[in-house]
Amino acid sequence: MADTLLEVEGLSVDIKTGNGTLHTVRNISFSVKRGETLCLVGESGCGKSMTSLAIMDLLPKGAKRSARQLVFAGEDLTSKKADQFNVLRGNRMAMIFQEPMTALNPAYTIGDQLMEGYRRHKSAGIAEARDRAVFLLNKVGIAAADERFGQYPHQLSGGLRQRVMIAMALMCGPELLIADEPTTALDVTIQAQILRLLAELREELGIAIILITHDLGVVARIADQVAVMYAGEIVEQGRATDIFSDPRHPYTRGLIDCIPLPGKTTPGRKLGVIPGVVPSLIGEITGCTFRDRCAHAEAQCREPPPPRQVPHHSWRCILEDA
Amino acid sequence: MTFFILKRLGLAILVSLAVSAIAFFLLRISGDIAIAIAGEGARDIDIAAARQLHGLDRPLIVQYWVWLLQIFNGDFGQSIFFKSDVLSLVWAKLPVTLLLGVLSLAFALVISIPLGILAAVFANSWIDRLALSVAVVGQALPNFFFALVLIVLFSITLRWLPVSGSATWAHYIMPVIALGYYVAPAFMRLVRAGMIDVLSADYIRTARAKGLPAHIVIFKHALRNAVMPVVALTAVQLGYLLGGSVVIETIFALDGLGFLAYQSITHKDFPVIQAVVMLLSVLYVLLTLLGDIANAWLNPRLRIS
Ligand SMILES: Nc1ncnc2c1ncn2[C@@H]1O[C@H](COP(=O)(O)OP(=O)(O)O)[C@@H](O)[C@H]1O
Ligand code: SF4
Numbered sequence: 001m002a003d004t005l006l007e008v009e010g011l012s013v014d015i016k017t018g019n020g021t022l023h024t025v026r027n028i029s030f031s032v033k034r035g036e037t038l039c040l041v042g043e044s045g046c047g048k049s050m051t052s053l054a055i056m057d058l059l060p061k062g063a064k065r066s067a068r069q070l071v072f073a074g075e076d077l078t079s080k081k082a083d084q085f086n087v088l089r090g091n092r093m094a095m096i097f098q099e100p101m102t103a104l105n106p107a108y109t110i111g112d113q114l115m116e117g118y119r120r121h122k123s124a125g126i127a128e129a130r131d132r133a134v135f136l137l138n139k140v141g142i143a144a145a146d147e148r149f150g151q152y153p154h155q156l157s158g159g160l161r162q163r164v165m166i167a168m169a170l171m172c173g174p175e176l177l178i179a180d181e182p183t184t185a186l187d188v189t190i191q192a193q194i195l196r197l198l199a200e201l202r203e204e205l206g207i208a209i210i211l212i213t214h215d216l217g218v219v220a221r222i223a224d225q226v227a228v229m230y231a232g233e234i235v236e237q238g239r240a241t242d243i244f245s246d247p248r249h250p251y252t253r254g255l256i257d258c259i260p261l262p263g264k265t266t267p268g269r270k271l272g273v274i275p276g277v278v279p280s281l282i283g284e285i286t287g288c289t290f291r292d293r294c295a296h297a298e299a300q301c302r303e304p305p306p307p308r309q310v311p312h313h314s315w316r317c318i319l320e321d322a
Numbered sequence: 323m324t325f326f327i328l329k330r331l332g333l334a335i336l337v338s339l340a341v342s343a344i345a346f347f348l349l350r351i352s353g354d355i356a357i358a359i360a361g362e363g364a365r366d367i368d369i370a371a372a373r374q375l376h377g378l379d380r381p382l383i384v385q386y387w388v389w390l391l392q393i394f395n396g397d398f399g400q401s402i403f404f405k406s407d408v409l410s411l412v413w414a415k416l417p418v419t420l421l422l423g424v425l426s427l428a429f430a431l432v433i434s435i436p437l438g439i440l441a442a443v444f445a446n447s448w449i450d451r452l453a454l455s456v457a458v459v460g461q462a463l464p465n466f467f468f469a470l471v472l473i474v475l476f477s478i479t480l481r482w483l484p485v486s487g488s489a490t491w492a493h494y495i496m497p498v499i500a501l502g503y504y505v506a507p508a509f510m511r512l513v514r515a516g517m518i519d520v521l522s523a524d525y526i527r528t529a530r531a532k533g534l535p536a537h538i539v540i541f542k543h544a545l546r547n548a549v550m551p552v553v554a555l556t557a558v559q560l561g562y563l564l565g566g567s568v569v570i571e572t573i574f575a576l577d578g579l580g581f582l583a584y585q586s587i588t589h590k591d592f593p594v595i596q597a598v599v600m601l602l603s604v605l606y607v608l609l610t611l612l613g614d615i616a617n618a619w620l621n622p623r624l625r626i627s
């Protein structure tokens with residue numbers, strides 16, 4: 001398809017540890033169209049961060065990526081060497097992380113850190129880079145941008161630092177922005193502001209976003225597409241409207257039942273949780289990964305569950321509809 | 323920042339005073355100065371006379387006070403052995419020791435920082451292990467032994483370098499290597515540990531996410547943060563170097579403070595020993611102070627607050 005920006009097919013990430021190899025991402029496939037927002041959801045530890053780091057080629061030492069296909073804007077990422085990847089990274093694809101408090105280098109000013117990628121990728125002079133940085137600091141809603149430009153990270157709050165991170169990611173005008181739980185570490189009012197900012201930026205700049213979160217409330221507000229991950233696999237994916245109105249996989253259904261809804265959720269009552277824990281990612285998992293926690297599990301679920309689909313919507317389960 | 327410096331300065335003065343007291347009292351405990359002053363084979367009356375002349379019969383605390391006042395007036399007394407003014411004697415030897423200290427430190431940093439970085443970047447590889455073995459050998463060999471090995475190799479076997487003296491720059495080569503190699507391992511370990519720590523920091527991932535090439539990530543983003551504890555250690559190590567210079571200067575007959583300290587100890591030249599100990603200690607305290615200030619200045623969190 002012409003407007004496909006990112007095509008991921010058969011992506012796996014293995015981490016060698018003392019106790020065996022962790023298969024943190026298991027043969028997943030998805031794609032992102034230009035200007036579209038894909039939300040990657042799932043409980044913590046299910047491989048969301050590893051997926052995004054694999055796309056950015058930022059996996060930690062010891063983690064190995066393999067993929068049948070990894071194509072960004074028509075370019076094959078699997079064959080790129082480190083210096084070739086550096087031409088794309090920070091330039092055409094950018095990323096912001098979960099921990100704004102530690103994501104900025106304490107030894108350099110905000111301005112320095114904003115400008116360095118831009119100056120390198122765009123061969124720009126200081127004056128031009130500075131103008132762009134101050135413009136973006138304003139754009140992400142930082143007051144007194146000129147002053148902030150010369151400050152060090154420790155002089156900024158977590159919310160401001162995350163705004164700086166967003167401005168930094170936007171410096172070179174990337175086509176793809178990956179945001180890995182950008183609001184998890186922030187308090188609730190700031191979370192809402194940052195998400196609104198991301199939504200606005202997408203409208204305004206037409207940038208494609210992969211937003212990683214375990215907060216389905218967020219997903220409902222911002223996503224075009226949703227991919228639900230469980231134990232390293234994508235168990236269900238499709239258009240956001242379909243996923244919310246017609247979830248097919250028992251795990252997705254469980255997640256949606258856990259969203260607090262005004263009017264529906266009794267205040268003070270405990271929110272629903274899916275009982276049980278994620279299976280160990282060491283070694284192969286045969287059959288459905290969710291079966292230890294699934295209310296519908298049958299003997300049949302020991303076999304790999306069949307892929308099922310309706311238009312714009314696919315899942316893996318023995319059931320047509322949970 | 324000004325408050326920080328003032329606080330550290332006050333502390334440095336207190337420490338110097340404490341050191342002066344320790345230097346003074348320890349020496350007094352170690353032997354009877356009157357006997358040393360009266361000289362070899364002196365009679366009891368001569369000793370008693372010397373004791374009275376130099377005020378050694380007064381209470382220790384009074385003697386200390388008098389000595390301290392004299393020091394503040396720049397009067398370190400007369401050398402018993404060299405028969406000259408202690409201050410000018412010590413002053414004349416200071417440049418040699420400082421030069422030795424600074425060159426050794428430079429030598430230590432020049433080998434330890436690159437080795438530490440390499441060891442961290444290639445942690446747990448053969449490069450790391452090689453660097454580690456260099457460090458272990460450096461820490462295990464006593465510096466006098468290493469100095470002797472150098473002499474046998476470069477002076478006796480190869481005849482490239484002079485064995486002793488301080489006349490030319492060539493005289494400094496072996497002392498600098500012997501002394502510098504001795505402190506290099508501590509730096510190497512610190513750089514390695516600091517770099518390993520910093521390289522796994524979130525902001526390093528941010529730097530890589532920007533598409534910066536490896537050398538900028540390592541030298542701009544990582545080293546700058548890893549080097550802060552090294553700066554603090556540098557001052558402390560320079561102190562060790564000054565101490566180690568006693569052994570090295572003596573072996574190579576390099577005419578500096580360390581050699582002077584050795585000579586005055588063998589001749590029981592108390593005023594000189596006191597002065598050298600005092601000077602080395604105050605230098606050490608000053609260096610630590612400088613290290614603290616440099617460290618604070620490197621760290622924006624301390625500089626701007
Ligand atoms: N550096 C690492 N070394 C070993 N295991 C890791 C490392 N980072 C993550 N993991 C493991 O990989 C799995 C997936 O992690 P991650 O992708 O961070 O999950 P998520 O982002 O969905 O919370 C987890 O089980 C986690 O414990
Ligand atoms: S395949 Fe079986 S265990 Fe897995 S989700 Fe479907 S019903 Fe549950």
Ligand SMILES: [Mg+2]
Nearest residue numbers: 048049180181
């Ligand atoms: Mg994560």
